């Protein structure tokens with residue numbers, strides 16, 4: 001059967017030499033590369049998510065080329081956890097947040113390198129600068145990933161957003177020495193899903209016409225914000241696949257799952273209205289965790305809160321921002337969200353101050369209620385360069401600031417778990 005294609009003959013390009021391809025060839029007629037990108041909507045989509053591949057490990061391999069074909073794990077000591085595993089180590093089964101002894105059982109020849117956050121921050125900043133050369137609409141999610149909105153840039157660059165992104169990835173490789181994966185779609189939710197589809201060195205496109213059918217085949221865990229607890233909640237009602245949510249009415253979902261129901265309704269249909277936002281003042285950095293069983297004990301909640309405060313602090317330091325407002329989030333066993341916040345005279349990016357400010361808020365709420373989730377964050381963000389600014393910004397706690405920075409340096413040198421105040425681990429893909 002012959003199927004007419006209504007799109008033009010050059011709906012794709014070679015990711016290595018950028019020459020146009022029609023979609024019939026297996027290799028590029030120009031350079032012979034098999035890395036061809038072809039999609040009917042390729043040149044109409046403009047929302048991208050870029051995520052560096054095994055970022056910490058990739059930066060280490062860049063600096064030590066003799067490790068290029070060896071399994072490399074970035075993380076802290078034999079008693080610590082895996083922060084990032086390179087793709088060779090991942091083939092052996094090593095994963096982020098896995099205890100190091102377990103990782104080394106799976107990959108005994110792996111080279112373990114303690115994290116060097118200063119080096120990763122520098123590489124991350126360079127990637128960010130290159131992104132900003134193609135569009136001012138860059139919304140960083142972490143040190144090595146960001147959303148980009150390339151709408152309206154075709155005239156400026158003389159090429160479609162897709163092609164601009166392919167050039168950008170090449171430039172990141174040439175200038176920073178690491179690889180990254182791209183997800184290109186029509187909104188943030190789908191772009192982020194897409195970037196994860198064919199890592200490393202991926203470039204995945206999700207067009208409007210395939211949105212519903214693509215999502216239908218995926219488990220509900222693919223939906224942004226649907227963690228383990230929500231998956232279990234949905235499974236109780238027999239819902240495991242997004243296809244099932246696509247058949248449900250909005251009212252029904254909202255009746256059963258509250259405000260989360262509205263999100264399930266829209267995201268299961270691939271609808272996401274969030275814009276790529278560069279407004280740091282409206283932005284926040286937060287970390288949260290959902291419990292396997294509800295927690296009501298205040299001391300237990302405090303213990304869980306600390307590593308989250310550390311995580312927020314780490315991200316703030318990596319992004320070079322500090323927050324004026326500390327936000328505590330709790331979700332009760334019956335899915336009611338409580339958000340409490342407190343504003344500080346001076347913005348902070350220190351885990352200690354973030355934690356200490358949230359503590360009284362927590363103590364006021366934790367009076368016997370069973371909670372299923374706790375989160376902490378900072379908002380009202382301002383710029384702060386990680387080293388000296390911390391001390392000047394945090395005038396009220398400069399001794400503490402110095403202590404925390406000293407701890408950071410020890411961790412940079414020996415790994416994140418070298419100095420601990422409760423459990424803490426991080427991951428990076």
Ligand SMILES: [Mg+2]
Nearest residue numbers: 051052144429
């Ligand atoms: Mg990454």
